[in-house]
Amino acid sequence: MAEEKLVESLIYAKPESLYPVGTHYCPGCTHGVAHRLIAEVIDELGVREETIGVAPVGCAVFAYNYFNMDFAEAAHGRAPAMATGIKRVSPDKIVFTYQGDGDLASIGMAEIIHAAARGENITVIFINNANYGMTGGQMAPTTLPGQKTTSSPLGRDVEMHGFPIRVAELLSQLDGAVYVVRRSLHSVANIRKAKKAIRQAFEVQQQGLGFSMVELLSSCPINWGLPPVEALQWIEDHMLPAYPLGDYKVHPAIAKKPTR
Amino acid sequence: MAKELLKGNIAFAEAAIRAGCEAYFGYPITPQTEALEHMSKRMPELGRVFLQAESEVAAINMVYGAASAGVRVMTSSSSPGVSLMMEGLSYIVGSEVPVVLVDIMRGGPGLGNIAPSQGDYNQIVKGGGHGDYRPIVLAPATVQELIDLTVEAFDLAEKYRYIVVVLADGSMGQIMEPAELPPMKPVRKPEERPAWALTGAKGRDPNVITSIYIDPAVEEEFNLKLKAKQERIEANEVRYKEIALEEAEIAIVAFGTAGRVAQSAVKAAREEGIRVGLLRPISLYPYPYHRVRELASKVKAMLVVEMNGGQMVEDVRLAVEGRVPVHFYGRMGGVVPLPEEVLDEIRKVHSGLAVPA
Numbered sequence: 001m002a003e004e005k006l007v008e009s010l011i012y013a014k015p016e017s018l019y020p021v022g023t024h025y026c027p028g029c030t031h032g033v034a035h036r037l038i039a040e041v042i043d044e045l046g047v048r049e050e051t052i053g054v055a056p057v058g059c060a061v062f063a064y065n066y067f068n069m070d071f072a073e074a075a076h077g078r079a080p081a082m083a084t085g086i087k088r089v090s091p092d093k094i095v096f097t098y099q100g101d102g103d104l105a106s107i108g109m110a111e112i113i114h115a116a117a118r119g120e121n122i123t124v125i126f127i128n129n130a131n132y133g134m135t136g137g138q139m140a141p142t143t144l145p146g147q148k149t150t151s152s153p154l155g156r157d158v159e160m161h162g163f164p165i166r167v168a169e170l171l172s173q174l175d176g177a178v179y180v181v182r183r184s185l186h187s188v189a190n191i192r193k194a195k196k197a198i199r200q201a202f203e204v205q206q207q208g209l210g211f212s213m214v215e216l217l218s219s220c221p222i223n224w225g226l227p228p229v230e231a232l233q234w235i236e237d238h239m240l241p242a243y244p245l246g247d248y249k250v251h252p253a254i255a256k257k258p259t260r
Numbered sequence: 261m262a263k264e265l266l267k268g269n270i271a272f273a274e275a276a277i278r279a280g281c282e283a284y285f286g287y288p289i290t291p292q293t294e295a296l297e298h299m300s301k302r303m304p305e306l307g308r309v310f311l312q313a314e315s316e317v318a319a320i321n322m323v324y325g326a327a328s329a330g331v332r333v334m335t336s337s338s339s340p341g342v343s344l345m346m347e348g349l350s351y352i353v354g355s356e357v358p359v360v361l362v363d364i365m366r367g368g369p370g371l372g373n374i375a376p377s378q379g380d381y382n383q384i385v386k387g388g389g390h391g392d393y394r395p396i397v398l399a400p401a402t403v404q405e406l407i408d409l410t411v412e413a414f415d416l417a418e419k420y421r422y423i424v425v426v427l428a429d430g431s432m433g434q435i436m437e438p439a440e441l442p443p444m445k446p447v448r449k450p451e452e453r454p455a456w457a458l459t460g461a462k463g464r465d466p467n468v469i470t471s472i473y474i475d476p477a478v479e480e481e482f483n484l485k486l487k488a489k490q491e492r493i494e495a496n497e498v499r500y501k502e503i504a505l506e507e508a509e510i511a512i513v514a515f516g517t518a519g520r521v522a523q524s525a526v527k528a529a530r531e532e533g534i535r536v537g538l539l540r541p542i543s544l545y546p547y548p549y550h551r552v553r554e555l556a557s558k559v560k561a562m563l564v565v566e567m568n569g570g571q572m573v574e575d576v577r578l579a580v581e582g583r584v585p586v587h588f589y590g591r592m593g594g595v596v597p598l599p600e601e602v603l604d605e606i607r608k609v610h611s612g613l614a615v616p617a
Binding site: 048049050051052054055061062064067068069070071072073074075078081082083084085086087088089090093110111113114 | 282283285309311313314315317318319321322323324325326327328329331333347348351355450458459460461462463466467468469470471472
């Protein structure tokens with residue numbers, strides 16, 4: 001009788017840059033996907049031991065419970081300033097912030113604009129889910145016109161509350177920002193593209209080129225009042241038209257060909 | 261080192277550099293801007309970090325970041341700017357990182373003016389930011405003290421992993437006096453950064469700098485730790501100066517510039533035969549309650565002089581507990597009292613002491 005050979009091939013494991021723990025994120029939320037992509041990139045670049053993350057105030061306030069690396073927890077909106085302080089005294093480290101739309105585009109708008117304008121050599125991962133998740137789904141600067149939230153119960157009225165802010169487009173206008181792109185987490189193909197962009201953003205920092213940001217369109221099923229799959233569809237139907245995916249700024253040193 | 265003629269703002273900035281300050285983040289505001297300007301020139305010269313932030317809010321959070329990375333770091337500002345930094349101070353205390361802040365106070369409230377004031381005593385000494393804490397607060401009355409206390413502030417900040425505020429007023433920042441700077445101390449080498457700092461988790465478990473404890477029981481535990489730290493500070497770090505308090509009937513209590521003015525008044529009153537002395541608190545937190553209480557059992561009256569509407573006087577009254585009358589004289593809005601005004605107050609208090617034989 002011929003000997004049977006057992007072949008084991010690993011097809012899925014947690015990246016070393018994530019702790020083997022569950023998260024507090026709601027079912028169907030894409031924060032977990034974003035965390036994993038960042039962790040995979042950090043593993044692939046082999047920089048876990050020289051990376052310092054800065055968590056926001058918002059749903060990802062406990063990011064350091066999931067990322068297996070040095071981490072700081074900033075005040076609301078101040079992550080880019082805190083990351084600036086860290087990076088300036090430790091220029092050889094990889095420093096990134098992970099921020100939501102309330103944190104980055106509302107209370108922290110001054111800090112993100114000036115970090116980008118300075119060309120601060122940090123990477124920003126920006127989660128845009130069109131509402132304040134942690135406090136229970138209030139209107140954010142990114143909330144779409146007509147979108148119902150707990151603080152715009154009749155839908156965002158632009159006469160009263162003004163218009164959404166397109167962060168990637170805004171930051172791409174600044175000379176110090178050298179890699180600014182928007183990706184989405186609503187499908188497998190888009191998740192793969194998001195990972196490539198995150199990797200590129202970290203490589204920009206490794207090369208010392210300047211400020212890099214990846215905006216990720218993300219779902220918030222609980223606060224949107226949608227089942228997870230419908231929430232992903234909602235990104236495609238409603239967020240993509242308002243927040244076009246694309247490369248808004250790519251430093252010539254890494255731009256292989258025009259992508260847009 | 262020999263004495264040289266130094267302006268307060270430049271003196272404390274250079275003192276910080278010599279104390280091994282590796283990074284400075286700040287924002288221009290009168291009357292402390294010369295410190296920022298001095299740093300902008302000197303820090304890059306020495307290969308250290310200077311960055312002009314977009315606001316005081318950003319500056320203190322940059323300081324918070326650099327402190328988290330384990331370097332000696334500071335900022336300086338003046339009253340309205342320090343108000344904007346209060347959020348950061350609270351986070352700094354809540355995550356136990358060492359930071360030095362120099363506050364060159366000016367007249368307020370609101371935009372106020374750019375003249376010397378002590379109107380922010382309550383804000384700084386009693387905490388300022390949200391949560392249960394008080395910063396270590398050191399109040400100089402001369403440029404030499406401003407230098408020495410700035411150097412000491414770095415050591416205290418690291419000793420307790422805490423915020424230390426050097427609280428001076430606009431005249432301390434602007435005055436020029438002969439003073440001696442300390443010798444240059446080298447900055448800490450990267451490999452000498454503290455074990456708790458964010459330096460990358462190479463060969464060790466990750467470090468986390470945070471101020472959130474979502475479980476009330478755990479938050480209370482942290483608060484108790486903070487309280488124990490403050491009790492150690494109260495036991496070990498009280499600082500004050502005494503002038504002519506032997507045989508005094510009247511004790512003046514005044515800090516900073518008001519203390520300096522009061523010292524001239526005490527000299528003049530002594531020449532008139534009035535037995536008056538001065539207690540000048542240098543650490544405003546921890547406050548020298550104990551020494552004020554001792555004095556209350558020795559003198560017949562106290563006079564508190566401040567450049568505000570009466571803030572530290574509350575601490576004096578807490579210590580005195582009604583044992584003797586506590587009088588108050590204050591000027592506000594950036595007006596510095598003259599020694600003659602204080603002398604008049606001393607005379608009034610003295611005449612009130614006269615009792616029939």
